[in-house]
Amino acid sequence: xxxxxxxxxxxxxxHALIQAMAGGHTPALDELYARFGSAVFGFLVARTGNxxxxxxxxxxxxxxxxxxxxxxxxESKVLTWLLSIARNRAINAQRRRDVPLVPYNDxxxxxxDDTGPLEKVVRSAxxxxxxxxxxxxxxxxxxxxxxxxxxxxxxxxxxxxLDIAVGTVKSRLYRGKETLRKVLQSEASF
Amino acid sequence: MHExxxxxxxxxxxxxxxxxERAAFEHHxxxxxxxxxxxxxxxxxAGAVRVEVDRWAREAPALSARVRANLGLPASSNGHSHxxxxxxxxxxxxxYTSRRSRRVGGRIRLPLTLVAAAAVALTFGALLLYIAxxxxxxxxxxxxDVEIVTLTPTRTPRPAVTLGAIxxxxxxxxxxxxxxxxxxxxxxxxxxPTRYVPPTPTLAAxxxxxxxxxxxxxxxYWPPTPTAVYGDGIGIGYVMVTTEQVGPIPAGxxxxxxxxxxDGSSWIYAIMAEDEVSYAEARTWQLAYAPxxxxxxxxxxxxxxxxxxxxxxxxxxxVGAIPVGTRVRISYASYDGYGWxxxxxxPGVPEVVEAHEWQIAYAxxxxxxxxxxxxxxAQIGSGSYLRTTExxxxIPAGxxxxxxxxxxxxxEWWYTIVAEDGITSAEARTAQLTYDTPPxxxxxPTATPxxxxxxxxxxxxxxxxxxxxxxxxxxxxxxxxRVSIREILASxxxxxxxxxxxxxxxLNVIAPASGDSITYQLIAEDATGVAQTEQIRIxxxx
Numbered sequence: 001x002x003x004x005x006x007x008x009x010x011x012x013x014x015h016a017l018i019q020a021m022a023g024g025h026t027p028a029l030d031e032l033y034a035r036f037g038s039a040v041f042g043f044l045v046a047r048t049g050n051x052x053x054x055x056x057x058x059x060x061x062x063x064x065x066x067x068x069x070x071x072x073x074x075e076s077k078v079l080t081w082l083l084s085i086a087r088n089r090a091i092n093a094q095r096r097r098d099v100p101l102v103p104y105n106d107x108x109x110x111x112x113d114d115t116g117p118l119e120k121v122v123r124s125a126x127x128x129x130x131x132x133x134x135x136x137x138x139x140x141x142x143x144x145x146x147x148x149x150x151x152x153x154x155x156x157x158x159x160x161x162l163d164i165a166v167g168t169v170k171s172r173l174y175r176g177k178e179t180l181r182k183v184l185q186s187e188a189s190f
Numbered sequence: 191m192h193e194x195x196x197x198x199x200x201x202x203x204x205x206x207x208x209x210x211e212r213a214a215f216e217h218h219x220x221x222x223x224x225x226x227x228x229x230x231x232x233x234x235x236a237g238a239v240r241v242e243v244d245r246w247a248r249e250a251p252a253l254s255a256r257v258r259a260n261l262g263l264p265a266s267s268n269g270h271s272h273x274x275x276x277x278x279x280x281x282x283x284x285x286y287t288s289r290r291s292r293r294v295g296g297r298i299r300l301p302l303t304l305v306a307a308a309a310v311a312l313t314f315g316a317l318l319l320y321i322a323x324x325x326x327x328x329x330x331x332x333x334x335d336v337e338i339v340t341l342t343p344t345r346t347p348r349p350a351v352t353l354g355a356i357x358x359x360x361x362x363x364x365x366x367x368x369x370x371x372x373x374x375x376x377x378x379x380x381x382x383p384t385r386y387v388p389p390t391p392t393l394a395a396x397x398x399x400x401x402x403x404x405x406x407x408x409x410x411y412w413p414p415t416p417t418a419v420y421g422d423g424i425g426i427g428y429v430m431v432t433t434e435q436v437g438p439i440p441a442g443x444x445x446x447x448x449x450x451x452x453d454g455s456s457w458i459y460a461i462m463a464e465d466e467v468s469y470a471e472a473r474t475w476q477l478a479y480a481p482x483x484x485x486x487x488x489x490x491x492x493x494x495x496x497x498x499x500x501x502x503x504x505x506x507x508x509v510g511a512i513p514v515g516t517r518v519r520i521s522y523a524s525y526d527g528y529g530w531x532x533x534x535x536x537p538g539v540p541e542v543v544e545a546h547e548w549q550i551a552y553a554x555x556x557x558x559x560x561x562x563x564x565x566x567x568a569q570i571g572s573g574s575y576l577r578t579t580e581x582x583x584x585i586p587a588g589x590x591x592x593x594x595x596x597x598x599x600x601x602e603w604w605y606t607i608v609a610e611d612g613i614t615s616a617e618a619r620t621a622q623l624t625y626d627t628p629p630x631x632x633x634x635p636t637a638t639p640x641x642x643x644x645x646x647x648x649x650x651x652x653x654x655x656x657x658x659x660x661x662x663x664x665x666x667x668x669x670x671x672r673v674s675i676r677e678i679l680a681s682x683x684x685x686x687x688x689x690x691x692x693x694x695x696x697l698n699v700i701a702p703a704s705g706d707s708i709t710y711q712l713i714a715e716d717a718t719g720v721a722q723t724e725q726i727r728i729x730x731x732x
Contacts, residue, residue: 009595010522011597012570012595013570013572015572015573016570016594016595019592019594019595019608020594020595020606022612023594023606023608023615024719026261029253029261030253033253037250037253038247038248038250039247040250041246041247041249041250041251042243042244042246042247042250045243045246046243046246051246055251058250058251059251059253059254059256059257062253062257063257063260063261066257066260066261067687068687070612070676070684070687071683071684071685071687073683074573134238134239134242145235145239146239146243148200148201148204148236149200149203149204149235149236149239149240150239150240150243150244150247152204152205152206153204153206154201154206155201170197173200176235177200177231177232177235180234180235180238181231181235
């Protein structure tokens, strides 16, 4: 029989990929991670505000996805399924370790005197502005903004992922925007 | 009433509104200043969020050794070791092209088209710009006296880049409908941190398709965003050079444009030098196309038809460790701005090696042609059922099956089919499957066991359980290679899956706290994956 060539994995739909994982096809997990790893990681950073924790939890999420692949019923997008797992794993990890929510820039911006070119880039005025604006948001507002504008989820999908009411999504989204707007306007007045 | 429109705006911006609501909203926008102002604000918010999260996401770690060990995966993923090989400072172009080819997301049926698209799309924004600027063909020329300098790495590259496994820099391509020119307004935040510049208005790009004959549409003019001069140079490798010192990057350095944005008056290009450390933001006049690079649409790969079509190629040169004259397949291809690179491997070898067009040719017995579409293309991964026309492996004729995946071996399509029990699988040709028709017999997985595995006993105590109490499952199986027990909840969804159980033993499980029953499915597989199953249903009560 012909060998299963790698291209077939990348050709698979997201749902087929989960089926392949449920069937024990381990390379499918790599493909899944290539497709969604950074999206899940981005969400975890937004949610936990703690990058080392996010780095660890994203691994848990992939393991859980592997173990739960057979239970995936294909009624939601694979992305929202993974994000729901990520939310649960993040809660568990924070509870287990009693990790407080720290402003995520503390984790990202470790105090170092290294002022190499890369750091200069990171500290360029523009990026700092974006980051400072986002960092001022409470995590629960930030994660809603991220799910809507980065992950491009619908209101209902955001509610499902975060296990909150649609009305809560609405209010968090608005408060998040209001916070951002205030910061942007106060900067404009300088 | 107005609240309703305001609530829609975030989802208009993230492009998830249904067509009818989108059209209605666009129509409403023509008459509503409040909504237009709100739309601009949301665009700014969306741009800020995307830029920042994209930066975090790019630093996602590789899959850890812990996860890999848990699954029995090698420490570095097979089939993707070229990422490590590719991170050679002298081959940075191929690094980025190969990385980009991993960024393909979603359902893909035409590998080359997507590789080409991915090769262009270093960032989402780059893709937008690329699309927006295809019509622009007025590149500046590099003056002859600019000397090309090569920047060498001055520090260790970022860890996410050097890990080398498949997961080194997984970058997520935004799902959803393809970008159009009106996305240009949601590119990064205003340039200067001290002044809020609203993003370029986006409405002019798409005419309102929704015009009521009763309400005349007022004419509103918004100046369109001009296209980027170097739109063709974005995201496809080091195809630009600097014409003067830009930030830390000297004149004449080869750079790649990672993305670009319009600040309301001119385009600004985010450029990265070959050392992958030196970064700057350049204006149009500070850049030119590199000598030898011809801007324009990406040409078609010469061996497009061979990509993913099995071992139909032969090496005409020693390529890495692959000797001349070896039959190879092309896993995928990428475009680096100069030519196509093909990632090849002999049959059965997972590691791919990068080859140039001149290093491979069609095998003598192969007539090149496009890969045909799979006959059951629409059923692949769709969950819809087909029937077998004959016995295939452990699956009898007439059984309802689903297609999990499919591949083309160079001659014909093969389908991985899974029976209704969700476990028994086989590989089928097109002729062995047919569309599901009601009169055929229903397949029960235990009907025709083609395996030596026998479930001697499977018990549960008690037969009825109170919520949250312990249930003891016991089993005895002859000759299994793998034993597992899967929970099937009253809703029909799967719960816990207990794996790696011994051939004979007991397991204490906790009854769920809701539902009127729970079913425990015992799955005993032989070494080839053929399974015997048995189920016990436990009634639940308070």
